Amino acid sequence: MxxxxxxxxxxxxxxxxxxxxxxxxxxxxxxxxxxxxxxxxxxxxxxxxxxxxxxxxxxxxxxxxxxxxxxxxxxxxxxxxxxxxxxxxxxxxxxxxxxxxxxxxxxxxxxxxxxxxxxxxxxxxxxxxxxxxxxxxxxxxxxxxxxxxxxxxxxxxxxxxxxxxxxxxxxxxxxxxxxxxxxxxxxxxxxxxxxxxxxxxxxxxxxxxxxxxxxxxxxxxxxxxxxxxxxxxxxxxxxxxxxxxxxxxxxxxxxxxxxxxxxxxxxxxxxxxxxxxxxxxxxxxxxxxxxxxxxxxFIEISALPNSVRSKVSANVRTNHAIDFKCFIEEDNGKKEYISASKFLDKGLNLLFNVSALTSARLKFPLTVNLIKTNYGQDVPEAEEGVASAKKALYINIPRQAPYSRTIPPSITVSEPEFTSYRGLHTMQCKVIDKDGALIFSDCIGVMIK
The missing domain is CATH 3.30.70.1230 (Nucleotide cyclase, GGDEF domain)
Incomplete structure (x- = not known):
């Protein structure tokens, strides 16, 4: 259908x-x-x-x-x-x-x-x-x-x-x-x-x-x-x-x-x-x-399902075993921020999480590359529209103690950020497996008042 x-x-x-x-x-x-x-x-x-x-x-x-x-x-x-x-x-x-x-x-x-x-x-x-x-x-x-x-x-x-x-x-x-x-x-x-x-x-x-x-x-x-x-x-x-x-x-x-x-x-x-x-x-x-x-x-940062966006943009590569989300950190916990869905106040703490299922047939370790880009007249001229790569993060299945077969169902790595400049900004995520193959790519748009 x-x-x-x-x-x-x-x-x-x-x-x-x-x-x-x-x-x-x-x-x-x-x-x-x-x-x-x-x-x-x-x-x-x-x-x-x-x-x-x-x-x-x-x-x-x-x-x-x-x-x-x-x-x-x-x-x-x-x-x-x-x-x-x-x-x-x-x-x-x-x-x-x-x-x-x-x-x-x-x-x-x-x-x-x-x-x-x-x-x-x-x-x-x-x-x-x-x-x-x-x-x-x-x-x-x-x-x-x-x-x-x-x-x-x-x-x-x-x-x-x-x-x-x-x-x-x-x-x-x-x-x-x-x-x-x-x-x-x-x-x-x-x-x-x-x-x-x-x-x-x-x-x-x-x-x-x-x-x-x-x-x-x-x-x-x-x-x-x-x-x-x-x-x-x-x-x-x-x-x-x-x-x-x-x-x-x-x-x-x-x-x-x-x-x-x-x-x-x-x-x-x-x-x-x-x-x-x-x-x-x-x-x-x-x-x-x-x-x-x-x-x-814009479809790359839309909140529509990945399976829909990937049909339009080659920069969106889906993988059922990998998840990329943004959260707003609050005093009583954290709340998910849906990409480009609403404008946030300045001064908020954000957390970008990348998770991978350990039960999936992924070739660990995985390298997670996050790239931030700020746009708009409030952004310093040297930063406006310039992609800034974060330090690489790694996802690997931890070694188990002797006689232990317990493996967590998923492993998550995080990158903190905060809301600073009025406008629309992006955080791109690319995940590469141990063979160097790109297995996941997505982007989250953050709108700021």
């Missing part, structure tokens, strides 16, 4: 209302339980009555408890603004997802098929947004507009949620839906999606009720809110464009973003600013910066 089979189940479940039937065997197979050895299989929703299954599966990887059942429309923090003239300043991270190429499907296939397909794609988008604590504000044709952030969530974490959401959408849509289209006779040539994300702080976004009492909605306005849809329109196919408000607020690293290249007079040039370039009252250009998310690099 693979992603397109799961998407087939999404399509079949909701399209059956309109007489589009699939084989019973396909439905049974698509209900099989998620298997981590397979990867993301089983993570797509199996129908409207089971709409929360997808987000439940995703949320566990990012240490998010419960489920997000918020309906479309007014953000729950601002329900009190409905039918009032009150306004509230509150930050927001806005995401705009536009599904491209689905309009052409109406020229090629019957309307029931087109409706079922588009609805299955939008259902997937909605549940991924809610999986990352997002609030779906509007569905506009083939587009979904969402807000991330709430009164009890740090501004930085709304950005972490939005970027992880966009990354997960790309995995699910590109690796699940496109192959499904090919297998089921739908032309995927023009199909794709583009995402725009931007952030505005408390003094840059205002919430209020637009329209009248009976014909209106509570929404947000501000430069960053308006820019999200424009950023989406400038993104490459199947890519995410990040706006200046987001890039500057969290010191987003150049390593995890890049300028989109456009051809001018036969020469490819970086597109640094959002176009059309709007102007101030004195006609000076805004020059609003934008950069595309470097998906191939």
């Amino acid at each position: 693979n992603l397109e089979e799961i998407f087939d189940n999404v399509y079949t479940k909701q399209s059956s209302k309109y007489g589009i039937q699939k084989s019973q065997q396909s439905i049974i197979e698509a209900r099989q339980v998620f298997d981590d050895n397979i990867g993301m299989e089983g993570m797509l929703p199996t129908g409207p009555q089971e709409e929360f299954i997808l987000q439940t599966q995703i949320r566990q990887y990012f240490q998010k408890e419960g489920i997000n059942t918020t309906p479309i429309g007014t953000h729950p923090d601002f329900v009190g603004l409905e039918s009032t003239s009150e306004r509230i300043n509150r930050y927001s991270c806005t995401m705009f997802v536009d599904i491209k190429g689905s309009t052409r499907l109406s020229l090629l296939y019957d309307l029931d098929t087109v409706f079922s397909f588009k609805n299955a794609v939008i259902q997937t988008c909605i549940e991924v947004v809610r999986a990352f604590d997002g609030y779906v504000h509007r569905i506009m044709g083939d587009a979904v507009m969402s807000f991330f952030g709430s009164a009890d969530k740090a501004q930085e974490n709304s950005i972490a949620d939005a970027i992880n959401c966009a990354t997960t959408l790309k995995i699910l849509l590109e690796q699940g839906i496109t192959p499904w289209m090919e297998k089921n006779g739908l032309d995927p040539k023009d199909f794709g999606f583009r995402v725009g994300i931007d952030f505005g702080n408390d003094d840059e976004v205002i919430w209020g009720n637009f329209g009248y009492t009976t014909v209106g909605e509570v929404s947000a306005t501000g430069l960053s809110v308006d820019m999200s849809s424009k950023l989406q329109s400038r993104a490459s196919k199947n890519s995410t464009m990040l706006g200046q408000g987001l890039l500057d607020f969290v010191n987003w690293p150049d390593y995890f973003s890049h300028y989109k290249k456009i051809e001018v007079d036969g020469i490819k040039q970086p597109q640094k600013y959002l176009t059309p370039n709007i102007t101030y009252t004195d006609n000076s250009p805004l020059n609003y910066r934008m950069k595309e998310l470097s998906f191939d690099r």
Whole structure:
């Protein structure tokens, strides 16, 4: 079973209302339980009555408890603004997802098929947004507009949620839906999606009720809110464009973003600013910066399962007998920090643990190489973006005392660190066996406020 089979189940479940039937065997197979050895299989929703299954599966990887059942429309923090003239300043991270190429499907296939397909794609988008604590504000044709952030969530974490959401959408849509289209006779040539994300702080976004009492909605306005849809329109196919408000607020690293290249007079040039370039009252250009998310690099530090990430990045090499984790040391013990899932306060003590199962057929001793890289304007210039190798650690099965056959089930080595600079930083782990073969490779991203 693979992603397109799961998407087939999404399509079949909701399209059956309109007489589009699939084989019973396909439905049974698509209900099989998620298997981590397979990867993301089983993570797509199996129908409207089971709409929360997808987000439940995703949320566990990012240490998010419960489920997000918020309906479309007014953000729950601002329900009190409905039918009032009150306004509230509150930050927001806005995401705009536009599904491209689905309009052409109406020229090629019957309307029931087109409706079922588009609805299955939008259902997937909605549940991924809610999986990352997002609030779906509007569905506009083939587009979904969402807000991330709430009164009890740090501004930085709304950005972490939005970027992880966009990354997960790309995995699910590109690796699940496109192959499904090919297998089921739908032309995927023009199909794709583009995402725009931007952030505005408390003094840059205002919430209020637009329209009248009976014909209106509570929404947000501000430069960053308006820019999200424009950023989406400038993104490459199947890519995410990040706006200046987001890039500057969290010191987003150049390593995890890049300028989109456009051809001018036969020469490819970086597109640094959002176009059309709007102007101030004195006609000076805004020059609003934008950069595309470097998906191939960010997926390396995503909290999605290793089996999923290794299919995308050659720098992620899985090994069932080796585990690499990060922990926050606290007075009453330690708590696991999930890679690139949220921003941490400065001044925290971290512990990077590498464990190996002694019962596995590993060729001990193992050499553990940890490489730290700090990014961002707060990092000293001599260190910024420079990989710094830690002293090698070694994992070996200890010698046993005479007549003793007791061997620990696993052996762990640790490397202490601490949170110092605002931004996103990485710790890469490479494990080499006694023959010099690379048997494990992974990377943890640490976000710091």
